[in-house]
Amino acid sequence: NAGVTQTPKFRVLKTGQSMTLLCAQDMNHEYMYWYRQDPGMGLRLIHYSVGEGTTAKGEVPDGYNVSRLKKQNFLLGLESAAPSQTSVYFCASNDMTHLAGYTFGSGTRLTVV
Amino acid sequence: RKEVEQDPGPFNVPEGATVAFNCTYSNSASQSFFWYRQDCRKEPKLLMSVYSSGNEDGRFTAQLNRASQYISLLIRDSKLSDSATYLCVVSLSGGYNKLIFGAGTRLAVHP
Numbered sequence: 001n002a003g004v005t006q007t008p009k010f011r012v013l014k015t016g017q018s019m020t021l022l023c024a025q026d027m028n029h030e031y032m033y034w035y036r037q038d039p040g041m042g043l044r045l046i047h048y049s050v051g052e053g054t055t056a057k058g059e060v061p062d063g064y065n066v067s068r069l070k071k072q073n074f075l076l077g078l079e080s081a082a083p084s085q086t087s088v089y090f091c092a093s094n095d096m097t098h099l100a101g102y103t104f105g106s107g108t109r110l111t112v113v
Numbered sequence: 114r115k116e117v118e119q120d121p122g123p124f125n126v127p128e129g130a131t132v133a134f135n136c137t138y139s140n141s142a143s144q145s146f147f148w149y150r151q152d153c154r155k156e157p158k159l160l161m162s163v164y165s166s167g168n169e170d171g172r173f174t175a176q177l178n179r180a181s182q183y184i185s186l187l188i189r190d191s192k193l194s195d196s197a198t199y200l201c202v203v204s205l206s207g208g209y210n211k212l213i214f215g216a217g218t219r220l221a222v223h224p
Contacts, residue, residue: 035214040121042200042216043157058211090156101147101159102212 002026006091006105013081013112021076021108023091031094032074033058033102034066036087043090049074081112114139117215119201125221130191134218136184136201143213145204146177148186150197151217157200160186191222 004025013019023032030051035043045058047066055066063085065077074093078085088109092102119136126132138146146163161168163175163184174187184201201215 040216042115042117043214045211048211101149101162102157104156104158106156 004091004093004103004105006089006108008108009106010109011111013078013110015082015112017081018077018079019081019110020078021089021091021110023074023076023093023105024072025074025091025093025103026072027093027095027103028071029093029095029103030071031096032068033092034064034074034076035090035092036060037090037107038087046076046089081110083112086110086112115215116140116213117201117203119215119218121216121218123219123221125223126191128191128193128222128224130222131187131189132191132220133188134186134199134201134220136186136215136218138182138184138201138203138213140203140205140213141182143182143203143205146175146184147202147204147212148173148175148184149200149202149214151200152197157214160199188220191220193222193224196220196222 007022033048034046037043044060049055049068052071067075091105094102148160149157150160151157163177167176172189176185198217198219200217
Protein backbone atom coordinates (compact mmCIF):
# COMPACT_ATOMS: atom_id res chain seq x y z
CA ASN A 1 0.00 0.00 0.00
CA ALA A 2 2.48 2.64 -1.22
CA GLY A 3 0.07 5.57 -1.71
CA VAL A 4 1.98 8.37 -3.45
CA THR A 5 5.64 7.86 -4.25
CA GLN A 6 7.99 10.63 -5.35
CA THR A 7 11.42 10.26 -6.84
CA PRO A 8 14.04 11.49 -6.30
CA LYS A 9 13.94 12.56 -2.64
CA PHE A 10 16.86 14.98 -2.94
CA ARG A 11 18.62 16.65 -5.83
CA VAL A 12 21.14 19.43 -6.39
CA LEU A 13 21.14 21.06 -9.82
CA LYS A 14 23.29 23.68 -11.41
CA THR A 15 21.58 26.70 -12.94
CA GLY A 16 20.43 25.87 -16.44
CA GLN A 17 20.27 22.09 -15.97
CA SER A 18 17.07 20.17 -16.53
CA MET A 19 15.41 17.42 -14.57
CA THR A 20 12.16 15.51 -14.17
CA LEU A 21 10.43 14.71 -10.92
CA LEU A 22 8.29 11.59 -10.94
CA CYS A 23 5.12 11.05 -8.97
CA ALA A 24 3.34 7.70 -8.91
CA GLN A 25 0.11 6.77 -7.12
CA ASP A 26 -1.50 3.37 -6.75
CA MET A 27 -4.94 4.47 -5.50
CA ASN A 28 -6.55 4.91 -8.92
CA HIS A 29 -7.07 8.62 -8.18
CA GLU A 30 -8.19 10.86 -11.02
CA TYR A 31 -6.74 14.10 -9.70
CA MET A 32 -3.04 14.74 -9.24
CA TYR A 33 -1.20 17.90 -8.24
CA TRP A 34 2.26 19.36 -7.96
CA TYR A 35 2.92 21.91 -5.20
CA ARG A 36 6.00 23.72 -4.04
CA GLN A 37 6.56 24.71 -0.42
CA ASP A 38 8.76 27.63 0.58
CA PRO A 39 9.32 29.01 4.09
CA GLY A 40 6.52 31.26 5.29
CA MET A 41 4.48 30.89 2.10
CA GLY A 42 2.56 27.66 2.42
CA LEU A 43 2.08 25.24 -0.43
CA ARG A 44 1.52 26.79 -3.84
CA LEU A 45 -0.02 24.90 -6.75
CA ILE A 46 2.24 24.57 -9.80
CA HIS A 47 0.23 22.35 -12.16
CA TYR A 48 -2.54 19.84 -11.79
CA SER A 49 -4.30 17.11 -13.74
CA VAL A 50 -7.91 15.96 -13.62
CA GLY A 51 -7.28 12.77 -15.52
CA GLU A 52 -5.02 10.85 -17.85
CA GLY A 53 -3.88 13.00 -20.76
CA THR A 54 -4.97 16.29 -19.19
CA THR A 55 -2.93 19.00 -17.46
CA ALA A 56 -3.60 22.56 -16.37
CA LYS A 57 -1.73 25.49 -14.87
CA GLY A 58 -1.91 26.33 -11.22
CA GLU A 59 -0.84 29.42 -9.32
CA VAL A 60 2.90 29.36 -10.13
CA PRO A 61 3.41 27.42 -13.40
CA ASP A 62 6.23 29.45 -14.99
CA GLY A 63 9.43 27.48 -15.52
CA TYR A 64 7.71 24.10 -15.16
CA ASN A 65 6.04 21.62 -17.49
CA VAL A 66 4.04 18.51 -16.70
CA SER A 67 2.74 15.38 -18.36
CA ARG A 68 0.16 12.75 -17.41
CA LEU A 69 0.52 10.02 -20.01
CA LYS A 70 -0.65 7.32 -17.60
CA LYS A 71 -3.27 7.73 -14.90
CA GLN A 72 -0.93 6.63 -12.15
CA ASN A 73 1.99 8.92 -13.07
CA PHE A 74 2.38 12.70 -13.04
CA LEU A 75 5.73 14.12 -14.13
CA LEU A 76 7.07 17.59 -13.34
CA GLY A 77 9.83 18.93 -15.56
CA LEU A 78 12.24 21.79 -15.11
CA GLU A 79 13.73 22.65 -18.50
CA SER A 80 16.29 25.21 -17.31
CA ALA A 81 16.59 25.31 -13.55
CA ALA A 82 16.97 28.64 -11.73
CA PRO A 83 17.94 29.35 -8.10
CA SER A 84 14.37 30.62 -7.52
CA GLN A 85 13.20 27.05 -8.05
CA THR A 86 15.03 25.88 -4.94
CA SER A 87 12.17 24.47 -2.90
CA VAL A 88 10.48 21.38 -1.56
CA TYR A 89 8.16 19.85 -4.13
CA PHE A 90 5.17 17.78 -3.12
CA CYS A 91 2.98 15.67 -5.32
CA ALA A 92 -0.54 14.85 -4.17
CA SER A 93 -3.55 12.95 -5.41
CA ASN A 94 -7.18 12.52 -4.49
CA ASP A 95 -10.45 11.22 -5.80
CA MET A 96 -13.15 13.52 -7.11
CA THR A 97 -15.07 14.22 -3.91
CA HIS A 98 -14.74 17.65 -2.35
CA LEU A 99 -14.71 16.20 1.13
CA ALA A 100 -11.70 13.98 0.57
CA GLY A 101 -8.33 15.22 1.63
CA TYR A 102 -5.18 14.86 -0.39
CA THR A 103 -2.63 12.09 -0.08
CA PHE A 104 0.83 13.54 -0.38
CA GLY A 105 4.11 12.06 -1.42
CA SER A 106 7.08 12.47 0.91
CA GLY A 107 8.51 15.35 -1.10
CA THR A 108 11.56 16.19 -3.20
CA ARG A 109 14.09 18.65 -1.82
CA LEU A 110 15.60 20.49 -4.75
CA THR A 111 18.49 22.92 -4.53
CA VAL A 112 19.57 24.92 -7.57
CA VAL A 113 23.02 26.46 -7.30
CA ARG B 114 -3.97 39.65 0.97
CA LYS B 115 -3.36 35.93 1.37
CA GLU B 116 -6.32 33.68 0.63
CA VAL B 117 -5.81 31.75 3.86
CA GLU B 118 -4.18 33.49 6.81
CA GLN B 119 -2.78 31.94 9.95
CA ASP B 120 -0.70 33.15 12.87
CA PRO B 121 2.70 31.50 12.24
CA GLY B 122 3.42 31.11 15.96
CA PRO B 123 5.26 29.39 17.45
CA PHE B 124 2.89 28.48 20.21
CA ASN B 125 4.97 27.07 23.08
CA VAL B 126 2.79 25.19 25.57
CA PRO B 127 3.38 22.69 28.39
CA GLU B 128 2.08 19.14 28.21
CA GLY B 129 -1.55 18.96 29.23
CA ALA B 130 -2.37 22.49 28.10
CA THR B 131 -5.25 23.45 25.85
CA VAL B 132 -4.28 25.44 22.77
CA ALA B 133 -6.35 27.00 20.00
CA PHE B 134 -5.41 28.01 16.50
CA ASN B 135 -7.38 30.32 14.27
CA CYS B 136 -7.50 30.83 10.55
CA THR B 137 -9.34 33.21 8.23
CA TYR B 138 -10.08 32.75 4.55
CA SER B 139 -10.92 35.40 1.99
CA ASN B 140 -12.99 33.60 -0.63
CA SER B 141 -16.63 33.27 0.37
CA ALA B 142 -17.08 30.61 -2.34
CA SER B 143 -14.93 28.17 -0.37
CA GLN B 144 -16.76 24.89 0.01
CA SER B 145 -14.72 22.54 2.14
CA PHE B 146 -12.34 23.07 5.01
CA PHE B 147 -9.58 21.00 6.54
CA TRP B 148 -6.79 20.97 9.06
CA TYR B 149 -3.58 19.25 8.03
CA ARG B 150 -0.63 18.43 10.21
CA GLN B 151 2.94 18.66 8.96
CA ASP B 152 5.89 17.34 10.91
CA CYS B 153 9.33 18.81 10.34
CA ARG B 154 10.68 17.86 6.90
CA LYS B 155 7.69 15.60 6.22
CA GLU B 156 4.65 15.76 3.98
CA PRO B 157 1.35 17.26 5.14
CA LYS B 158 -1.21 14.75 6.40
CA LEU B 159 -4.92 15.25 6.81
CA LEU B 160 -5.79 15.78 10.47
CA MET B 161 -9.51 16.38 10.12
CA SER B 162 -12.17 17.89 7.96
CA VAL B 163 -14.14 20.83 9.33
CA TYR B 164 -17.91 20.81 9.14
CA SER B 165 -20.34 23.68 9.57
CA SER B 166 -21.79 22.13 12.71
CA GLY B 167 -18.35 21.72 14.24
CA ASN B 168 -16.74 18.34 14.80
CA GLU B 169 -14.57 16.55 17.28
CA ASP B 170 -12.01 13.80 16.96
CA GLY B 171 -10.65 12.74 20.33
CA ARG B 172 -8.69 15.68 21.77
CA PHE B 173 -9.19 17.77 18.63
CA THR B 174 -12.17 20.02 17.96
CA ALA B 175 -12.68 22.01 14.77
CA GLN B 176 -15.14 24.85 14.26
CA LEU B 177 -16.25 26.76 11.18
CA ASN B 178 -17.89 30.16 11.07
CA ARG B 179 -18.93 30.83 7.47
CA ALA B 180 -20.32 34.29 8.22
CA SER B 181 -16.98 35.46 9.59
CA GLN B 182 -14.95 33.21 7.24
CA TYR B 183 -13.11 31.83 10.22
CA ILE B 184 -11.91 28.32 11.13
CA SER B 185 -10.51 27.16 14.45
CA LEU B 186 -8.75 24.11 15.86
CA LEU B 187 -8.71 23.34 19.58
CA ILE B 188 -6.30 20.80 21.03
CA ARG B 189 -6.99 19.61 24.56
CA ASP B 190 -4.53 17.86 26.89
CA SER B 191 -1.56 18.56 24.60
CA LYS B 192 0.99 15.79 24.14
CA LEU B 193 4.64 16.07 23.18
CA SER B 194 3.71 14.25 19.97
CA ASP B 195 1.37 17.10 19.00
CA SER B 196 4.41 19.27 18.24
CA ALA B 197 4.10 20.05 14.53
CA THR B 198 2.91 22.70 12.10
CA TYR B 199 -0.84 22.86 11.58
CA LEU B 200 -2.05 23.93 8.15
CA CYS B 201 -5.44 25.49 7.58
CA VAL B 202 -6.79 24.46 4.17
CA VAL B 203 -9.83 25.47 2.15
CA SER B 204 -11.27 24.01 -1.02
CA LEU B 205 -12.72 26.33 -3.63
CA SER B 206 -15.72 25.59 -5.75
CA GLY B 207 -14.97 24.66 -9.32
CA GLY B 208 -14.45 21.74 -11.63
CA TYR B 209 -11.61 20.25 -9.68
CA ASN B 210 -10.76 19.83 -6.05
CA LYS B 211 -8.28 22.66 -5.64
CA LEU B 212 -6.99 23.17 -2.12
CA ILE B 213 -5.60 26.48 -0.87
CA PHE B 214 -3.11 26.13 1.98
CA GLY B 215 -2.31 28.52 4.76
CA ALA B 216 1.35 28.92 5.68
CA GLY B 217 0.79 27.06 8.94
CA THR B 218 0.95 27.59 12.69
CA ARG B 219 3.81 25.97 14.56
CA LEU B 220 3.09 24.25 17.87
CA ALA B 221 5.81 23.20 20.30
CA VAL B 222 4.71 21.18 23.34
CA HIS B 223 7.29 20.94 26.12
CA PRO B 224 7.51 18.70 29.19
